[in-house]
Amino acid sequence: MTPQTLILLALAIPVACIGPVLLARRRPDLREAFSLLAGIATFACVLLLYGMVAAGERPELVLGEMLPGLPLVLRIEPLGMLFALIASGLWPVTTLYAIGYMRGHHEKNQTRFYAFFALAISCALGIAFSGNMLTLFVFYEALTIGTFPLVTHAGTKAAKRAGRVYLGILLGTSVCFLLLAIVWTWTIAGTLDFVPGGILAGKVADWAVAPLLALYVFGIGKAALMPFHRWLPAAMVAPTPVSALLHAVAVVKAGVFTVLKVTVHIFGLDLLNAGGGVPWLAGAAGFTIIAASLVAMSKDNLKARLAYSTISQLSYVVLGAMILAPLSVMGASIHIAAHAFGKITLFFAAGAVMVASHKTEISQMAGIGRRMPWTMGAFAVGALSMIGLPPTAGFVSKWYVLNGAVESGHMAAVGVVIVSTLLNAAYFLPIIHSAFFGEEKHDGDHRNDHGEAPLPAVAALVITATATVAFFVAPDWAIGLGGDLVGRAR
Amino acid sequence: MTISEHLPALVVVLPLMAAPACVMLRHPFAAWLVASGTSWLCLLMSALLLRQVADHGAFSYQLGNWAAPWGIEYRIDMASAFILVIVSAIAAVVSLYARASVAHEIEQSRQYLFHALFVVCLSGLLGIAITGDAFNLFVFLEISSLSTYAMVALGRDRRALTAAMRYLVLGTVGATFYVIGVGLAYMMTGTLNMADLAARLPAVIHTSTAQAGLAFLVIGIGLKMAAFPLHFWLPDAYAHAPSAASAFLAGTATKVAVYAFLRMVVGVFGATGILAVAAMADMLMVVAVLGMVVGSAVAIWQTDIRRALAYSSVAQIGYVLLGISLLTEAGLAAGIVHLFNHAVMKSALFLALGSVFLRLGSVRIADLAGIGRRMPLSMAAFLVAGLSMIGVPLTVGFVSKWYLVEAILHKGLWPVAVLVLLSSLLAVVYVWRVVEVMWFAKPSALALTAVEAPLSMLVPTWMLAGAAVWFGVDATGTMAVARAAAAVLMTGVGQ
Amino acid sequence: MEVPGLFNYWMVVVLMMAGLYTVIARGNLVKKIVGLNVFQISVFVLYITMGKITGGTAPILGGGLALYSNPLPHVLILTAIVVGVATTALGLALIVRIREAYGTIEEDEILDMERGET
Structure with a gap:
């Protein structure tokens, strides 16, 4: 198959599976089989493409001319490949998990759930493969709107309110800042193509670099940089598979992916470094890392704590990008993958606990590790990855970010990473400790005679936990792609 | 002859x-x-x-x-x-x-x-x-x-x-x-x-x-x-x-x-x-921006959806006038293409609402609760045209917004560009308010009585909603015509 | 009698303002329409006046006349009068319907009733 066909297939299979999913709405087994199959097929396409990209090819597909001089283009480069691998690879796993979770939780409208989930994946892959900023923006907005029904899935008042926050912040930032930045770039550069080394060098006035970059960084609301982070905790009302794949991986990673993309392929590191960088943006990212960790510490609701942890972890990527050292940018791109495995495991575990015991608050979970050893074991692996300890994925990316920061003399950034590591440990380790060694509490609302969550859910979270460790053992593929991004020899 | x-x-x-x-x-x-x-x-x-x-x-x-x-x-x-x-x-x-x-x-x-x-x-x-x-x-x-x-x-x-x-x-x-x-x-x-x-x-x-x-x-x-x-x-x-x-x-x-x-x-x-010379263009710009912001803001507070859309029209005319007031060919082209784009999407919205009126006898927002499930095709058309009003990519509304902002930035009028985008956010509010009620609310007693609109109304509605997407995905044709039209009108102004 | 040079134009302004004032200030719909008429008529006068040339005669071919009034504005105003009549007729017809529906043609009373309906 030609790479063009593969690109089309990767984008089309998720959308195409919506039809069979809708038709099979009365037969859940069949419906979920379709979802799983589509996920595996999509991942296979992306894997085939990975082979080509790793070999140095940059397949391109022009979809058509949208605005005069501004076509919709898909072009795969290393960073996009990395993101696509994560999003498509974790989709079938999440589907597996969803089978256990959605049934165990007796969720309504499951067909709608699977349909929009597939749509969201297609949009995320579109973002990953975008060849210019316009194409990326198209998929970016589609992803926002496509995930709205997932966020408001419960249909309750709280869900609707959360949906408004979600849509308001994501659309608001993207329309007011991001679109403005894109049109500005277009008027300056006359092109929006992603080019290694950037398109703005020599064209943009010195004074404009910082405000333009700020418009991008804050305009990409999906990166959840404070103060535009509120949508992410709000989105936690969604079913856990949505929180796990979309609001820990696909959607938020689309945000930081775009930040990286803009930094490297629109501005170019040389241009930004020549102007001395934009330290206050790095500062904003550093602030978000610390502040979000502090907020996470105060949350008793497990999903809320995980959400703030995500906000904090996302800003590692932004920070890595804003340090502007090749190593740190590389670390940032690896972090996109590394964080994904750990965080999705954590969310899976949180959802599994919710299904099995109906517990949502951390204070209720004392001793639960003895009843759900697999789940909490996986949780522990995910938590270690968040903290950045070996033998987990988080260690690899943090290593590169720290190295880059030290090499380029950003001691403040080094400090931020170290402090946040301590904070991460402070809010994750107690959960694990009390889960395994705490005394079970007996309150009237929750029974304590439960075991593990349904098998598919447990299987999924074991897979992702294993992947978290495997990433530490064999991170070459991600390091290779990250290295390609900044032009390091493999 | x-x-x-x-x-x-x-x-x-x-x-x-x-x-x-x-x-x-x-x-x-x-x-x-x-x-x-x-x-x-x-x-x-x-x-x-x-x-x-x-x-x-x-x-x-x-x-x-x-x-x-x-x-x-x-x-x-x-x-x-x-x-x-x-x-x-x-x-x-x-x-x-x-x-x-x-x-x-x-x-x-x-x-x-x-x-x-x-x-x-x-x-x-x-x-x-x-x-x-x-x-x-x-x-x-x-x-x-x-x-x-x-x-x-x-x-x-x-x-x-x-x-x-x-x-x-x-x-x-x-x-x-x-x-x-x-x-x-x-x-x-x-x-x-x-x-x-x-x-x-x-x-x-x-x-x-x-x-x-x-x-x-x-x-x-x-x-x-x-x-x-x-x-x-x-x-x-x-x-x-x-x-x-x-x-x-x-x-x-x-x-x-x-x-x-x-x-x-x-x-x-x-x-x-x-x-x-006589600051006509500047006055026009002020009026246009005011119309854009006030029209959208007032639209948010309407209970009758058709009134909301009417106020939105006032705002949209503001966009067109804003393009004209720049007195550049790019601005004029943006205004002219928006004439077309707005005509398509606003008519589609009114047609979809007309179908609702046919079935419910009302277009008050409270009566539309859950109508999306009863009349999915009509309301999907409303959704598409509504997204276009917001200016979501791949719809004509986005094309208009893009060229208007571009023309404004070419003149270096930053605050105006920001106002345009802000007022398009107001469109999010008045469109999404309706969409949320239509699609995500429990059907009202009135809505439960409704069935899908007849084909003779559905087809025209979708013709326009489809056009709103078609010319949003490929705007090269409409933009070429709009630019040529702008060039004709600008010959006198001679910029 | 010699008419002062700009007399017609002054009358146009007076009629125009009187008409416009009536449209704005009167609550009675029929009076509004009358005001609208007066307003339009002031424009007719404006056009007719600008076509008139002092000492000019009717523009009829033949007869060796060199100085004649411009016929074009007069023709235009014939059209405008037709439009005005149509507008008045439509306005009056609407008033009849309004009277049937509301039982009054006073604007403030109608507004009061409408307020109760929304």
């Missing part, structure tokens, strides 16, 4: 002749057949004219073979041909829809009147677009306006009558202002031909007579196009008119008035340079 040479006259005369035919037939279905057939024929002729212009450039048609500037000249260039196509396309699509909608909303004995008025209005609007004579434009303006007043008055409840009355008073004042403006210009130049006026005005523009003429023109046309703050007639008229009339008018009437503004103020007076 072959018939194709007379297309410019035919496109206006045919609908005008169809009206008495409708009245004489009296039978609702026969009258509808005539009206709809005429509309589609007009679309065909307009498309042919557009092609002719695209292939061979602008050309003139001397009415009755009296040479311009004494005789009345029809002038067909890119700008007028584009407006012709917009108007006749919306008319053609709405005419399909009108049969079922009118049959439901208007009593049997008056239905033929609606169809007759519809074609008269079409004739007037096409006439405005095609004429090259300032006074002839007034005549067509009044032909379209008078039929519009009557069409609005055919609305279901009695408030339609007062809405029509209000519209009539303000519309007539506007038209009379226009005549005064033309008269004053005529006094100084002795000509009514637009090209001739544009040539002769620069010599006399320093006189207070010519300047007063311009002022009268601006106010007069401003009333007709419902530019803020001269928009008070519009929300009532759109809210109470028959659904088909709302959809037709929302897509065409104010657009054609904007075209008249482009022709007379930018095309004719632009050559004198007074727009820049």
Whole structure:
């Protein structure tokens, strides 16, 4: 198959599976089989493409001319490949998990759930493969709107309110800042193509670099940089598979992916470094890392704590990008993958606990590790990855970010990473400790005679936990792609 | 002479002749057949004219073979041909829809009147677009306006009558202002031909007579196009008119008035340079931005969705005027392409709402709860057109926004660009408020009684909603035409 | 009698303002329409006046007349009068319907009733 066909297939299979999913709405087994199959097929396409990209090819597909001089283009480069691998690879796993979770939780409208989930994946892959900023923006907005029904899935008042926050912040930032930045770039550069080394060098006035970059960084609301982070905790009302794949991986990673993309392929590191960088943006990212960790510490609701942890972890990527050292940018791109495995495991575990015991608050979970050893074991692996300890994925990316920061003399950034590591440990380790060694509490609302969550859910979270460790053992593929991004020899 | 040479006259005369035919037939279905057939024929002729212009450039048609500037000249260039196509396309699509909608909303004995008025209005609007004579434009303006007043008055409840009355008073004042403006210009130049006026005005523009003429023109046309703050007639008229009339008018009437503004103020007076000198453009910009923000903000608070859409129209006219006020070719092109884009999406919205009215007898937001599940296809069209109003990529609304912001940034007007984007966020609020109720609320008792709209209404609705996506995915064609049209209008202004 | 040079134009302004004032200030719909008429008529006068040339005669071909009034504005105003009549007729017809529907033609009373309906 030609790479063009593969690109089309990767984008089309998720959308195409919506039809069979809708038709099979009365037969859940069949419906979920379709979802799983589509996920595996999509991942296979992306894997085939990975082979080509790793070999140095940059397949391109022009979809058509949208605005005069501004076509919709898909072009795969290393960073996009990395993101696509994560999003498509974790989709079938999440589907597996969803089978256990959605049934165990007796969720309504499951067909709608699977349909929009597939749509969201297609949009995320579109973002990953975008060849210019316009194409990326198209998929970016589609992803926002496509995930709205997932966020408001419960249909309750709280869900609707959360949906408004979600849509308001994501659309608001993207329309007011991001679109403005894109049109500005277009008027300056006359092109929006992603080019290694950037398109703005020599064209943009010195004074404009910082405000333009700020418009991008804050305009990409999906990166959840404070103060535009509120949508992410709000989105936690969604079913856990949505929180796990979309609001820990696909959607938020689309945000930081775009930040990286803009930094490297629109501005170019040389241009930004020549102007001395934009330290206050790095500062904003550093602030978000610390502040979000502090907020996470105060949350008793497990999903809320995980959400703030995500906000904090996302800003590692932004920070890595804003340090502007090749190593740190590389670390940032690896972090996109590394964080994904750990965080999705954590969310899976949180959802599994919710299904099995109906517990949502951390204070209720004392001793639960003895009843759900697999789940909490996986949780522990995910938590270690968040903290950045070996033998987990988080260690690899943090290593590169720290190295880059030290090499380029950003001691403040080094400090931020170290402090946040301590904070991460402070809010994750107690959960694990009390889960395994705490005394079970007996309150009237929750029974304590439960075991593990349904098998598919447990299987999924074991897979992702294993992947978290495997990433530490064999991170070459991600390091290779990250290295390609900044032009390091493999 | 072959018939194709007379297309410019035919496109206006045919609908005008169809009206008495409708009245004489009296039978609702026969009258509808005539009206709809005429509309589609007009679309065909307009498309042919557009092609002719695209292939061979602008050309003139001397009415009755009296040479311009004494005789009345029809002038067909890119700008007028584009407006012709917009108007006749919306008319053609709405005419399909009108049969079922009118049959439901208007009593049997008056239905033929609606169809007759519809074609008269079409004739007037096409006439405005095609004429090259300032006074002839007034005549067509009044032909379209008078039929519009009557069409609005055919609305279901009695408030339609007062809405029509209000519209009539303000519309007539506007038209009379226009005549005064033309008269004053005529006094100084002795000509009514637009090209001739544009040539002769620069010599006399320093006189207070010519300047007063311009002022009268601006106010007069401003009333007709419902530019803020001269928009008070519009929300009532759109809210109470028959659904088909709302959809037709929302897509065409104010657009054609904007075209008249482009022709007379930018095309004719632009050559004198007074727009820049007398801070006309700056005033226009302030008015446009105010309209954009206030219109959108007021739309948020409406309980009747059609009123919300009407206020949104006021805001959208603000976008167009903003583009014009930049006085650059890019700005003008952005404004012109938005005429088309807005016509498509706003008419689609009104058509979808008309279907809801057909089934529910109400378009109040509370009654629409959960209607998305009962009428999924109609409401999906509403969703698509609504997303386009917001300016989501791959819809026409995005194209407009993109080019408007680009034109503004080229002039370096940062705060204005931010205001445009902010006001488009207001559109998120007033559109999403409705979408949320339609799709994500428990069906109301009223909504449970509804079933999907008939095919004759669904198909036209989706034609427009589909166009909103089609021309959003590939905007190269519309932008090329809009740019050519802008170039025509800018020749006088000479930037 | 010699008429002062700009007398007509002054009358145009007076009529125009009187008409416009009536449209705005009167609540009675019929009076509004009358005001609208007066307003329009002022414009007719404006056009007719500008076509008149002092000492000019009717523009009839033949007879060797060199100085004649401009006929074009007069023709235009014939059209405008037709438009005005149509507008008045439509306005009055609407008023009849309004009277049937509301039982009054006073604007403030109608507004009061409408307020109760929304």
